[in-house]
Amino acid sequence: MRDLFAVIxxxxxxxxxxxxxxxxxDAADVAFTEAAVGAGVSTLLLLKTLALVDRHxxxxxxxxxLAITVVIATGALLxxxxxxxxxxxxxxxxxxxxxxxxxxxxxxxxxxxxxxVTSILASYRGFDTLGELIVIFxxxxxxxxxxxxxxxxxxEIRPAMRQHLVLRVVSKILIPFIMLFAFYVQFHGExxxxxxxxxxxxxxxxxxxxxILFGPEAARSVFSNATTRILAVSGVLLFACTxxxxxxxxxxxxDYSALAEDPVSGQLLGxxxxxLGVGITVAAVLIRVFLEFDERRWQPDDQxxxx
Amino acid sequence: xxxxxxxxxxxxxxxxPVCLAFNKEALAWLIAIAAAIGATITSVMxxxxxxxGGPISYHMGGWPALIGIEYRIDVLSAWLLVIVSTLGAxxxxxxxxxxxxxxxxxxxxxxxxxxxxxxxxLLGIISSGDLFNIFVFLEISALSxxxxxxxxxxxxxxxxxxxxxVLGTIGATFILIGIGLLYSKTGTLNIKDLxxxxxxxxxxRTVLTAFCFLAIGTMLKLALFPLHVWLPNAYTYAPSIVSxxxxxxxxxxxxxxxxxxxxxxxxxxxxxxxxxLEEVLLALGIxxxxxxxxxxxxxxxxxxxxxxxxxxxxxxxxxxLGLASAAGLTATLIHIFNxxxxxxxxxxxxxxxxxRIGDVRLSDMAGLGRAMPLTFAAIVIGGLSLIGVPLTAGFxxxxxxxxxxxxxxxxxxxxxxxxxxxxxGLYIFRVIEAAWFxxxxxxxxxxxxxxxxxxxxxxxxxxxxxGLDASLSISVSEAAAMYLMGTSP
Amino acid sequence: xxxxLVFWVIFALMMTGLYVTIAHDNLIKKVxxxxxxxxxxxxxxxxxxNVRGAAIPILKEGESLYSNPLPHVLILTAIVVGIATVxxxxxxxxxxxxxxxxIEEAALESAxxxxxxx
Numbered sequence: 001m002r003d004l005f006a007v008i009x010x011x012x013x014x015x016x017x018x019x020x021x022x023x024x025x026d027a028a029d030v031a032f033t034e035a036a037v038g039a040g041v042s043t044l045l046l047l048k049t050l051a052l053v054d055r056h057x058x059x060x061x062x063x064x065x066l067a068i069t070v071v072i073a074t075g076a077l078l079x080x081x082x083x084x085x086x087x088x089x090x091x092x093x094x095x096x097x098x099x100x101x102x103x104x105x106x107x108x109x110x111x112x113x114x115x116x117v118t119s120i121l122a123s124y125r126g127f128d129t130l131g132e133l134i135v136i137f138x139x140x141x142x143x144x145x146x147x148x149x150x151x152x153x154x155x156e157i158r159p160a161m162r163q164h165l166v167l168r169v170v171s172k173i174l175i176p177f178i179m180l181f182a183f184y185v186q187f188h189g190e191x192x193x194x195x196x197x198x199x200x201x202x203x204x205x206x207x208x209x210x211x212i213l214f215g216p217e218a219a220r221s222v223f224s225n226a227t228t229r230i231l232a233v234s235g236v237l238l239f240a241c242t243x244x245x246x247x248x249x250x251x252x253x254x255d256y257s258a259l260a261e262d263p264v265s266g267q268l269l270g271x272x273x274x275x276l277g278v279g280i281t282v283a284a285v286l287i288r289v290f291l292e293f294d295e296r297r298w299q300p301d302d303q304x305x306x307x
Numbered sequence: 308x309x310x311x312x313x314x315x316x317x318x319x320x321x322x323x324p325v326c327l328a329f330n331k332e333a334l335a336w337l338i339a340i341a342a343a344i345g346a347t348i349t350s351v352m353x354x355x356x357x358x359x360g361g362p363i364s365y366h367m368g369g370w371p372a373l374i375g376i377e378y379r380i381d382v383l384s385a386w387l388l389v390i391v392s393t394l395g396a397x398x399x400x401x402x403x404x405x406x407x408x409x410x411x412x413x414x415x416x417x418x419x420x421x422x423x424x425x426x427x428x429l430l431g432i433i434s435s436g437d438l439f440n441i442f443v444f445l446e447i448s449a450l451s452x453x454x455x456x457x458x459x460x461x462x463x464x465x466x467x468x469x470x471x472x473v474l475g476t477i478g479a480t481f482i483l484i485g486i487g488l489l490y491s492k493t494g495t496l497n498i499k500d501l502x503x504x505x506x507x508x509x510x511x512r513t514v515l516t517a518f519c520f521l522a523i524g525t526m527l528k529l530a531l532f533p534l535h536v537w538l539p540n541a542y543t544y545a546p547s548i549v550s551x552x553x554x555x556x557x558x559x560x561x562x563x564x565x566x567x568x569x570x571x572x573x574x575x576x577x578x579x580x581x582x583x584l585e586e587v588l589l590a591l592g593i594x595x596x597x598x599x600x601x602x603x604x605x606x607x608x609x610x611x612x613x614x615x616x617x618x619x620x621x622x623x624x625x626x627x628l629g630l631a632s633a634a635g636l637t638a639t640l641i642h643i644f645n646x647x648x649x650x651x652x653x654x655x656x657x658x659x660x661x662x663r664i665g666d667v668r669l670s671d672m673a674g675l676g677r678a679m680p681l682t683f684a685a686i687v688i689g690g691l692s693l694i695g696v697p698l699t700a701g702f703x704x705x706x707x708x709x710x711x712x713x714x715x716x717x718x719x720x721x722x723x724x725x726x727x728x729x730x731x732g733l734y735i736f737r738v739i740e741a742a743w744f745x746x747x748x749x750x751x752x753x754x755x756x757x758x759x760x761x762x763x764x765x766x767x768x769x770x771x772x773x774g775l776d777a778s779l780s781i782s783v784s785e786a787a788a789m790y791l792m793g794t795s796p
Numbered sequence: 797x798x799x800x801l802v803f804w805v806i807f808a809l810m811m812t813g814l815y816v817t818i819a820h821d822n823l824i825k826k827v828x829x830x831x832x833x834x835x836x837x838x839x840x841x842x843x844x845x846n847v848r849g850a851a852i853p854i855l856k857e858g859e860s861l862y863s864n865p866l867p868h869v870l871i872l873t874a875i876v877v878g879i880a881t882v883x884x885x886x887x888x889x890x891x892x893x894x895x896x897x898x899i900e901e902a903a904l905e906s907a908x909x910x911x912x913x914x
Contacts, residue, residue, distance in 0.1 A: 004822070004824050004825070007824070007825065007828055008824075008828065011828045011831055011832065014832060014835065015831075015835060018835045018838065018839060021839065021842075022838075022839075022842055025842050025843065025845070025846040025863070026846065026847075026850055026851060026852045026853070026862075026863040027842045027845065027846075027852075027863065027868050027871075028852045028854070029868055029872060030838070030842060030868050030871050030872060030875070033872055033875050033876075034835070034838065034875055037875050037876070037878075037879045038831070038835060038875065038878075038879070041879055042831060042878075042879055042882055045882065045883055045886050046824065046827070046828070046882075046886065048886075049824065049886040049889055049890055050824065052890050052893060052894075053824065053889065053890070053893045053899050054899070057820070057821075057822040057824075057825060057900075058821075058822070058898075058900050059821060059900065059902065061819035061820055061821075062819070062820070062821045062901070062902060063818065063819055064819050066818060066819075067814075067815050067818035067819035068815070068819075070814065070818055071811045071814055071815045071818075074811065074814060075807060075808075075810075075811045077516055077519060077520075078484075078516065078807045078810070078811075079804065079807065080512055080516060081488055081512055081513045081515070081516025081517065082513070082800050082803045082804065082807075083512050083513075083800075084492070084511045084512045084513040084514075085488075085491055085492075085513050085800065085803060086491065086799075087799020087800060088799045088800070088801075088802040088803065088843055088846065089799070089846050089847060089848035090799070090847070090848070091847050091848070091850075091861065093491070093494070093844075094491075094492055094493055094494040094504070094508075095490055095491050095492075095493075095494040095844055095845070095864060095866075095867075096494070096845075096847060096864045097494060098493070098494025098495055098504070099373050099374065099494055099495055099866065100494065100864045100865065100866045102373075102374055103374075103865055103866065104853065104855070104862050104865065107855060108855055114854055114855040114856070115853075115854045115855075116853040116854065116855060116862070116865040117853055117854075117865045117868045117869055117872070120865055120866060120869045121869045121872060123368060123370075124368065124370055124374055124375050125368075125375065125376055125869060126367065126368050127367040127368065127375075127376045127440065128376060128437075128439060128440055128443050128869075128873055129873070131431070131440065131443035131444055131447060131873075132443060132872075132873045132876045132877065134320065134424065134428075134447050135443065135446055135447055135450060135876060135877050135880045136876055136879075136880050137324070137424075138421070138424055138447060138450045138451055138454070138880065139450060139879075139880035139881070139883045139884050141327070141417055141420055141421060141424075141454065142421075142450065142453065142454040142457075142883075142884040142887060143883055143884065143887045144417065145414050145417045145421075145454055145457070145458065146454075146457060146884075146887040146888060146890075146891050147887050147890065147891070148413065148414075191854070192854065193852070193854070197872065197876060229327060229328075229330070230328065232324075232327075233324040233325075233327050233328045236324045237321070237324055237325075240317075240320075240321050246369075247310050251369055252365065252366055252367060252368060252369045253310070253313055253317070253367055253368070254367055254368040254369075255368050255369030256368070257369060258369075289883050292887075293886070293887075293890070296890055296894075439870055439873075443873060443877070446877045446880075446881075450880060450881065450884060453884060453888075454884070457888060457891075462895040462896065463907075463908060465888055465891050465892045465895065466892060466896075466904050466907075466908060468888055469823065469885065469888045469889065469892065472881070472884065472885050472888065473817065473826055473830065473885075476830050476834075476881050476885075477814070477817065477830070477833070479877075480830075480833055480834055480837055483837050483874060484810075484837055484840065486870075487837065487840050487841050487844060487867075490844065490866075490867070491844045540908070
C-alpha cells in the first residue's frame, strides 16, 4: 500500500481495535489511554507530518530478504518461548499470585484508593511514573529543539476553517465540556478509570480542537511558548517536590505517608498532587507539540534543502 | 534515614527542568555543572560506603522492596556510577565553549537540559534494582541521546538520529518483550527477587527466550557487532561534546546492564549451559574487535575513526565477559573505566580541533601537530593508551585481559587481543603521520582554548596516572567481580 | 494449546510491525511499523494479566476476582514512552524532509555516501 494517508488511518483503526480488546480483557485504564493516545494523538501527529511530506511512498519494500529473515527468526524464538507459558486467562499463575495479589488485597488499606491501577501508578510504583513524566517532558523538549525555529512559516494567514459554520458552533459548545471532562478524569481517577495522563491528553485535545478550527494564533494567545514551557516545568517540579517534602521529613522519596498526620490521608494527598503534576505537564507538552507541528508550512520544491 | 542513594539521580534530574525554567544559557551551564558535581560527590561517597559495608538499598515511596521500586547499590553499580558521573561532570566544563561553536543559539539551553536528563537517566539505570524502572530510564536516556545527536550542525545528524531512533526503539521493544515474558513466569520485577524466583522455575523455555530478547535489546544499545551500525554515524555527526559524552558513558551503561542481566538476574539459569552464551559473546567480541579496528583504519574522518574504534573496544570488553571467569570480568570492568578515560580524552581533543578548524578530516590534519601541540599530544597519549602501551591505563586493561585468557589456556584469544591492539596502532599512526610528518598549508591555527584543553589533559593525566598506579580500578573491579560471581556459584 | 493461540496471534501482529519497520524505506511507514510493534507488545502484557471471568481491577463490594493490575500499570507507562518516541520521530521526519527533500532511506543513503566521500 503506497498511499500513506490510508496507512495512517488504518494504524489509527488498529489502535482503536486494540483499545477495545483491552476493554474485553478488563484493562479499563489502559484502553482509555490507548484510545486517547494511540488512536488520537498518534494519528493526529502522523497526519500533521503527512501534510508536510509526500503523500505516496516512492518504492515498495526494499529489503524484504533481511526483513523476512529477522521476522522468521524472531517469530520462531517467540513461539518457542510460549511453549512453557501459562494458558491465557488462567487464574493462578506466578504473575498473578506473587506480588500482584498484595496490591489487590491492600490497596484500600494502604492508600485508600479503590482503583488499584492508580494506587500502583501513583504510589507503590510512583517513581516509574516520575520517569514516565520525564519521558514525555523530554519528547516535548525534542520537538521544541527540532521544530522550534520559525524559519519556514509563510506570511499568508491560513483561513483555518472559518467557513465551516456547523463545526465552529458545535465545537464552541463542546469544548468547555471536554475540558470539564478532563478535570473529572483527573480527579476521579482514584475511583474509576482515569488519572493524570488521560486527563492531560483530553485537556490538550480540547485546546487542539480549538486551534484547528480557529487558528493557532488564537490558541497561542493563551498557550504561548513561555506558558507551555513554564507549565511543563511546573508539573514535573510539583511531582518531584511532593517526593522531596517526604525526604525532608525524614522518610524515603515519594513516601506520601509523611505528608499528613494519618498515613492514609497522606497517601491520598500525595496521589492527588502527583497526578495533578502529571496532568499539567502532559497537557502542556502535548499542546506545545501540536502547536510546533502546526507551525510548519509546506515548502515548495524550489526552497527545499536550503535551510 | 540515608537519602544518599538517590541523590546522584535526583540532582541532575531536577536540575534539568530548573534550567528550562530560567531559560538562560550561561545560568543553565552553571546549574548543570553544579548538579553533575553533586552527582559525582554522591557517587564517590556511595563507592566508599559500599566497598566497606556491602550493598545499600533504598526503597522508593517507603514501600518494601518487592511492593515498590528498590534502588540497590552494590560494588558494580557504585563503580559505574563514579565513572559516568565523573565523566559527565568533566565534559560539562568545556561544553559551553563547544556549544557556542557547534550548536544554534536558540538550542543551547535545551542542550544543557537534555544533557542533564541523559546523565540522570544513565545514573538511574545503574542505580535501579527494578527491571521495569531500568527500562523507563533507558528510554529517557535514549530519547535524550536522539535529541543531542540531532543537534549536530550537519544535516546528516538528523539522519543519524532517526536511524538510531528506529534501531533503538526496536531494541527497547525487545527489552520490553523480555521483561514481559520474564514477568509471566516469575511475577516480579525486582532484580534480587527475580534471581530467587528463577531458581524455582526449572530451565524453562520462556525464561530462556526472555533472556534472548533482553540480551539482544541490550546488545543493540551496546553497539556490539553486528548491531553496531547506528554508532559510527551517530558519533560522527553529533556535536563533538555530545560524541565525547556518549562515547565515554552511554555504551558503558548498556554493558553494565548486560553484566547485571547475566549475573544478577539469570546467573543460575545460564549455568545450565543450554544457551551457548559464552561462545556467542566471544565470537561477537572477536568480530567486533576486528571489524571495528579495520573499519577505523580505513576512515578519513577522525570522529568516524574513533567511533569505529569504540566498536572495537567494546569487542574487547565483551571478550572479557565471554570468558565467564572472575578474571575476565575483572578485566572487563577495568577496561570500562580505562576506556571511558581514553575515549573521553580523545573526543575532547577532537572537540578542540573542531573548535579551531571546524572539521576533523585527516586531510585537514596536515602539519597541525606543530600548530596545536598540546591537543595532538593528548591524541597521541590517548592513542597509545588505546593500543595498550605500558605506562598508560590501556596497558593495565590489556594485561588483565591477557591474563584472563591465559588462565583458561585460550592461547588463540591472546593472539587475537595482540592483533587487535596492533590494528589499533595502525589507525593511531595514520593520525600521527598526518599531524607531524606532513607539511602544513598556509593556515595559521592557534592551540585549542584553555577551557577545552584543561579537561582534555585532566583525562589524559588520569590515563597516565591510572597506568602507573591502577590500585583503585583493580581493587574495585576485583571486588565487583567477586561479588557478582558469588551470587551465581 | 488453545490457551496459547492468543499469544501466537499477538506474535504474528508483532512480526508484522517488525517487518514493516525493517523492510520499508519510507520513514513514515517505519514509524507506523514501530507503532504496530509496540501496540502488539502491549497486548502481550495485557493478555498475561488477564484472568478469565474476572473484573476490572477497581475494588468493589462483591467482587472477588480481579485481573492483574500490575501489567496494566506497566503498559500505561509503555504507551506514554511510545507516543514520546513517535512525536520525536515525526519531528525528525519533518526536519529531514525540509533539509533533504525526501524521506526515503535509499535517497538518504546516497546523500550520506556523497557526503562522506567528499
